[in-house]
Amino acid sequence: MADQDERTPVALTPGHDEHLAAAIESAGGVLVALSDARVLVWAGGVDDFPRELPDSIEWVALKLAGIEEFMSAGLIDDRRIWTNASGFYAENVAEHALALLLAGLRQIPAAVRSRWDKDAIDTSIRSLHGSTVAIVGAGGIARSLIPRLSACGAEVIAVNRSGRPVDGARETLPADRVGEVWSRCDHVVVAAPSTAQTRHLIDASVLAALPDHAWIVNVARGSLIDQRALLAAVRDGQIAGAAIDVTDPEPPAADDPIWDEPRIIVTPHVANPSSGLTRTLAPWIAENLRRFRAGRPLLSTITPGSTY
Amino acid sequence: MADQDERTPVALTPGHDEHLAAAIESAGGVLVALSDARVLVWAGGVDDFPRELPDSIEWVALKLAGIEEFMSAGLIDDRRIWTNASGFYAENVAEHALALLLAGLRQIPAAVRSRWDKDAIDTSIRSLHGSTVAIVGAGGIARSLIPRLSACGAEVIAVNRSGRPVDGARETLPADRVGEVWSRCDHVVVAAPSTAQTRHLIDASVLAALPDHAWIVNVARGSLIDQRALLAAVRDGQIAGAAIDVTDPEPPAADDPIWDEPRIIVTPHVANPSSGLTRTLAPWIAENLRRFRAGRPLLSTITPGSTY
Incomplete structure (x- = not known):
């Protein structure tokens, strides 16, 4: 000392x-x-x-x-x-996660692109208010994100390694029970670190288990989502869309088909500018x-x- | 009875x-x-x-x-x-107002359009956290919006007719002192009803008084903003941008120049779908x-x- x-x-x-x-x-x-x-x-x-x-x-x-x-x-x-x-950087990343989730739910990029296609936008909008959001990898970002989601009238299911209760979450599950979450939430925020265990945490089977109105937000690492399966699930209407600040690979190639899928919102890894x-x-x-x-x-x- | x-x-x-x-x-x-x-x-x-x-x-x-x-x-x-x-409908409108403000601050439509122009997006992003938001016309929408902004780490200056303090606002000013607000806030949410008194509440002089990083959100009525002055102020860099759910006229004409201004985000009057x-x-x-x-x-x- x-x-x-x-x-x-x-x-x-x-x-x-x-x-x-x-x-x-x-x-x-x-x-x-x-x-x-x-x-x-x-x-x-x-x-x-x-x-x-x-x-x-x-x-x-x-x-x-x-x-x-x-x-x-x-x-x-x-x-x-x-x-x-x-x-x-948790406050900044949590803010970006909320911005991405709301941009998807409230159809902001779709509205900008479609230039007042009121009928299509009106019926596609969903409220965060009243919904249940799963946060997978509930550490520092979740501690900053949960009060924001709560103030928006959403409830949270947290998933962390130990399952030790996370403040403000309706319930907390340990990582080995993450499979129980998908059918019980409306939307998912991915905030887990990138490890061998978390690679393709969101895969085709998870995407099939989520409700068809689900939005997925990723502010962690692109490798946590099987991006090919994500694109297929969005195209097939298995989920409503994805709003991601990270991709796999990063950046996506210029001819990556995710650029042409309007229900996938991509920001260039700027959650923490x-x-x-x-x-x-x-x-x-x-x-x-x-x-x-x-x-x-x-x-x-x-x-x-x-x-x- | x-x-x-x-x-x-x-x-x-x-x-x-x-x-x-x-x-x-x-x-x-x-x-x-x-x-x-x-x-x-x-x-x-x-x-x-x-x-x-x-x-x-x-x-x-x-x-x-x-x-x-x-x-x-x-x-x-x-x-x-x-x-x-x-x-x-206040909860729904407040949620849309927050979505619009965050979409502007976090550059979501710009990021989608520019396809991973990381340098440009990274330096344009601003945090809601730590900012001061003026809510002009602080009634029911403000009561729903203020807790959301507070959870995001922003402070609120409320403006209402009487100046009677609004819960959760750092301060509340009466409408006849609204002119004091512009230079003291970072961003503005317009939530006042449309009346003869509120027409062009946001005009060229207000836009000149706002800081150049300001975003303006309108979830009230298009007539509250002088839209021609708004477009000029955004183009000139007097303010950072506007995210509006209402326009004047509504909808804008197909050749209205606001459609071509990327820093004006327009949703088709869907805050309350x-x-x-x-x-x-x-x-x-x-x-x-x-x-x-x-x-x-x-x-x-x-x-x-x-x-x-």
């Missing part, structure tokens, strides 16, 4: 970011080179990440929310603490640095092997 | 509607011809409305929320009670019939000459 008066040496790289630098300095850190640092705040992606870290680095703070590339590259070791940023991202992250880095200096547990630590 | 055991004769016309008929019967009514009725539940518009009502009609329940056509046709007399349905409308209305008609039979004040009575 650092002496209260001694500043903690922190490396902030690659590049310089004014928001993160100010946060580090406000929380008792001092910016130094990597070789002199006890903390690395890594503002980049996986490709440039140093393959050998100095032993002096006790904590690595990643700017990213999704860390599967760091995982599969074997970079997350057990010789220090690692944190990511998944919880810190890169512009303004470090401004959002900065107070959390400061909070974690204060915790680090006080020897208290850090927020958003990475637990290798976690599913959802 | 009716004897508890005696059923109240109600005329339900034009046409027959199963939801309204069931509601009337469940609340102590019996369906009769207009000439035998004490209550008229009018399920139509202004054109077919009888120009002479039997003197026996003590209460007319209109299915519509906006009743300016009934007003200007001089049909709303003072010989009986009149109710409209504005308060009953006609399909399913009588199902939404039915419990309120039942409630009002119970009140009528008990001699208690009715909900959503029409007060001629009210503005906002």
Whole structure:
């Protein structure tokens, strides 16, 4: 634990970011080179990440929310603490999830495209009010999303790994009972991390089990949905549509048929916009640095092997 | 006041509607011809409305929320009670207002149109979280909208006729101080009734006073916005965009330039969809019939000459 008066040496790289630098300095850190640092705040992606870290680095703070590339590259070791940023962007991602769900239910892109085809739009609109929304992978995003859905008059069925009750959800099911959810909800929000276990969590059998008025929202990773099966289900009317911020592959090819399916709404992985991202992250880095200096547990630590 | 055991004769016309008929019967009514009725539940518009009502009609329940056509046709007399349905559809309209605001802020139609132009979308997105939303004409829709906005992390400045504080709003201003609002809010939701006083409430001077990141939502009536000034302000970048469920004229002409302005999102007057409308209305008609039979004040009575 650092002496209260001694500043903690922190490396902030690659590049310089004014928001993160100010946060580090406000929380008792001092910016130094990597070789002199006890903390690395890594503002980049996986490709440039140093393959050998100095032993002096006790904590690595990643700017990213999704860390599967760091995982599969074997970079997350057990010789220090690692944190990511998944919880810190939850408000932003929850807001985008709600925007996507409402855009689907209230037929906003269809209305824009059809230029006042009132009869078609009027009869296609559904209310979020009074509906039941399943949130699969109920972590930080769900904690931000549930109050929004509740205020809109919707009820939530949460699915998480343990089944431990999630605040504000009507009920919470463990992941091994996710199969019970599909026929009992109106709509689904996918918010689980991308792991081997969650790949194609939404597949043809799930799509067949959902009600035909269901909208699916994905703000997690494209791999969680079997996108070919999704396209077929929407075309066949098995579900009403999908509003997705992530795709598989990402971005979709220019000739991917999902571009021509009006009931699939695609936004370009912007639930947590890169512009303004470090401004959002900065107070959390400061909070974690204060915790680090006080020897208290850090927020958003990475637990290798976690599913959802 | 009716004897508890005696059923109240109600005329339900034009046409027959199963939801309204069931509601009337469940609340102590019996369906009769207009000439035998004490209550008229009018399920139509202004054109077919009888120009002479039997003197026996003590209460007319209109299915519509906006009743300016009934007003200007001089049909709303003072010989009986009149109710409209504005308060009953508030949840639905508030949900659509939120959907429109989020669709604008989160760039949903722009993202759909641009097919993964990530750089452009990412830098155009703004968060509702942390913003201040002015609701001009803060009545029933605002009461439903404010909890939704609060759950999204936004604060509300309400404007109503009296300035009497609105629950959940950070502050409430009377209509004669509406000019103070524009520079102090991020976004505007127009929810006031259409009257001579509210025509072009949003005009060129208001648009110039709003911040350049502002989105304007209109779920009231098209006449409240000077649509030509709106188009110019959006094109000039005076505001970020508008998401409107109502237009002036309605619908816009096929060659109206608003169709070609991507930052104006238009839905075809579907905030309160006609399909399913009588199902939404039915419990309120039942409630009002119970009140009528008990001699208690009715909900959503029409007060001629009210503005906002």
